[in-house]
Amino acid sequence: MTHGAIAASAGVMRPPVDREAGAGVYNEKLGMWVFLGSEVMFFTALIGSYIILRVAHPEMWAPPGKVLNVPITAVNTFLLICSSVTMVKAFASAQDGLQRPLCLWLLATCIIGATFVGVQAFEYHHLIEKGFVPSEGLYGSTFYTMTGFHGFHVSVGVICLSFVTWKAFRGKYTSTDHRGVEVVGLYWHFVDLVWIILFTIVYLI
């Protein structure tokens, strides 16, 4: 039996005698990994600029905890890690074809992800009230740009996740074909991974 991805492109992809294997994974997964490659370069531009600017002007950064609220963000970080584990549990249950857990894990991931964005919005609100704005200096500029675009990625992730969840509730994913879950999961874990880096270099260093 051919995998759905292959079935999609009809007879064309029926494995022939001497076909050279592709990446060894189905299109959607390969595509997501390729796309993540470009995401890496996007965050390289932002995080790289941050590192470079900070090396150029170390004096413009306040010591950790002075300006930024580390406790709240620590909670937020914990949330994001939780969402990662729920996501991966969802994937596991999809693999085992367990419909109910799949839906619930996905739902949990959505909710936690949304909460993360909410907390970040609250944090922004707080900081801006304290007068820590993007135009304040390099510190503000880099902080808001990096965390902002990470937040943007999380929001996009939540949107995709809710779509996948909706499909899951309609029982679209089987133990043999759950590409949607795996692919959105890859994206979600990547966003989490970026946050792991950001949390360390923006809040703790």
Place this chain on the structure above:
Amino acid sequence: MINPVAALQSTNIPLSWLLPHGSSTFVGDIDWLYYLVLWITGIAFIAVEATLVVFLVKYRGRPGRKAYYTHGSLMPEYIWTGVTAVVVVMIGLVSAPAWGKIKGRDGVPPNAMALGLTAKQFEWHFTYPGPDGKLGTADDFELRNQLHVAVDSPVVVTAQSEDVIHSFFVPNWRIKQDIVPGMHIRVWFQPTEVGTFELGCAELCGFGHYRMRAIVTVHAKDDYQRWMAGSGRSLALAR
């Protein structure tokens, strides 16, 4: 409308690949490299294009002919890869010293006379040390769009920009250096001829870029001190 042929005939610039006359110590370093590269690329250019034309004529399609069936051979590949690599690396090696001398951060001669330069849209403001020969003293003075230096003595200009990136370009001296706001960039040079030249901005710096021009005057050595003490200052004070 001018007819193109007439336009070209009326041209008194040589349509040649020779560099125009230059008058600084960099001219030697840069021009011979330029001519070296010109020779190498020129020979390569003629060789390649000529061969190409020959092939096109010699192997033009004729009915009933079949091309020679080959997927190529390794030896020529090795040869032209090797030769090209050697040549370009050689060019790199012979270029490195001049680069270090002109732009290297420790390339500036210690005895160079220091001038200040502040570039802003669309003017060059040069600060002169005045009679005492030191910058940052009371007798410093500033001239707008006028660079005065002495012949045969090295000068180092510490350049900064008030607004955007400008580029300090004196074709006659073969010297060019972008001036970046927020940086203090040192440009040094040593003119070898007395005379008047032009300094232009080589980096798009706004709508006035095309008229961001200054006059460079190279004085004879003794004459320069006199100028520094007298006319130069009065010129500045007059403004």
Place this chain on the structure above:
Amino acid sequence: MEPLTDTPLAKPRAHHPPYIAIFAGLAVLTMTELIVAFLPWHKRTIVILLIAMAIWKALLVALYYMHLRFEPNRLRILAVAPLPLAVILVTAVITEFRW
């Protein structure tokens, strides 16, 4: 055999990486980071420790949650391909300011 596909069926059921354990690991590392960040040590030491832990966490996520560990080599190569570029860019530009 189908070189092009990795049908999930092919994977043995109920054999999953220790997701919860990894989650615990991530949580602990985050805790440690929080503590280390505010220890009265030399700044450089702290920075190195923090970055080391961040990379450790990132690796855990990439290898297990993104199950890169169980993917064909071709995909792993593809996944890490951009990293050298990131390094080149940052290191080259940093020399502008500290060298």
Place this chain on the structure above:
Amino acid sequence: MTEMATRGTIAEQHTHRDDRPFIRRYIFSTDHKIIGIQFLLMSLLFLLLGGMLAMLMRWQLGFPGRPLPIIGSLFPEAMVQNGIVLPEFYDSLVTMHGTFMVFFAIMPLLVGVFGNYLIPLKIGAPDMAFPRINMASFWLAVPAGVLMLAGFFVEGGHAAAGWTSYAPLSANSEYSGVSTGQIIWCISLIVLGLSSILGSFNYITTIINMRAPGMIWFRMPLSIWSLFITAILVLLAMPVLSGAIIMLLFDQTIGTHFFLPPKGGQPLLWQHLFWFFGHPEVYILILPAMGMASDIIANGSRKPIFGYVSMVLALLGIGVLGWGVWGHHMFMSGMNPTLGTGFMISTLLISVPSAIKVFNWMGTMWRGNIQFHVPMLHAVSFVAMFVIGGLSGVFMAASPVDIYIHDTYFIVAHLHYVLFGGSLFAIFASITYWYPKMFGRLMSPRWGKVHFWLTFVFYNLVFFPMHQLGLHGHMRRLYDPTQYEFLKPLQPLNTFISISAFLLFASQLIFAVNFIASWFTGAKAGPNPWHDNGLEWTLPSPPPHGNFAVTPTVYRGPYEYSSPLVEEDWLPQDRRLDRSPAPAPGGHR
């Protein structure tokens, strides 16, 4: 079985008519062929526009202070006052000519058009891996272009900081007098960047995963190889630009300080980020041209490509080295000089793969049976012109020489010899070559030849003298060269260049007319007008929706011309020869 028989059976099997409504079929189509043609029409329009902008510049440079004839009165006061182009507008022209040509003409022409059209056809796939995302990629490019156009009509005029948008000039409207225009420039390019990324990750997935049986890596046509490597460059370079532009946008709008010195911003950071994208971009603009020119030269010479493998390795070499040379755009920028030395060496080294390719093209023509059809004419002149562009690049690579010629017309000459003489000639070649496949009719060869010769002559008359301008110290982006005493003697040369430029532009109209007219009146092409071996030529022209009715099996490389195995001088990739054993991997040689 013979080829004809196969063709016959396939023709019969093409029974699945696609009954999609017009709008799904031609407007919001997910068919890679339609999307490719959509890209073609869009980018040709922008090519024309970019050319017009250049003409305005050339008028001002050739005849400074003289009112524009006829059209002078058509422009608003803010751009042209009583017929004379204003400096502000001139800077917008410089900026937008570069922006449109690079991002909306050459790049989509190479990557958007031929990436879309050729990849699935040449590797034997029914379509892209993600057809809907492919469609999205086009429908993001259109609004980006429209937005970029709109910039001309906003308060303060369009972006005027050059296509490189060097900060701080671009980052603060006080310096350039342009606010909205620059913001529009940024947003448009962010959208376009997204479009390119969507396109390229589609290409990469398709090429890796969807090659037909037997289409092993080393049987792929060089056009596909080059598009594959280009896609990787786009995928990894474009997001860096997007990131940089986002920071630039924030500097302009919400008052951040990334590139603005007063509060510690670093103008050089912009240049580094821009050129870290910008140099791979340079190769994005030439690699596909090289690849498609290789296909056409092999076909025109009726001979296998000389040194296929080293051609591929050269492409890979460029794709890798291309990431380590960006600093050579910044030799004069005040960059760390030690870094400069490194970049000089890497830059000189990257000329090696390009040289390998040139020599291999000539090796391909050697002892060939050269057919001078229009695509071949363009392809050959691509090689001839690319040689000039490549060699003139060596002058800049030698950084001390660059001190003198940097930011002069020598650079302008160089980049146009690569982008026009290189990319654009290859694009003309490819369009005339695959036009019959796209539209089922041949472009008129007579007018094609006329267009080629006029273009070739006037092109050289325009750009070759620019070397001399540069060698005499003529700076780039000067609104009025006659401001400088030492440039006054060059003015007649500028006039000459301008007149040649107008003639060059005029001769492009021949191409435009030929392109449109042949659509209706061109001779019917048939499946394989050029006797090419590629898989796409086994299909009817234009190929049906879904391409191949039966998946082709590939038995050999794409360049088996004049093979002794068959009496005719071409041997399609998918033709099974009873003599030939079952295909072995790597069976190219």
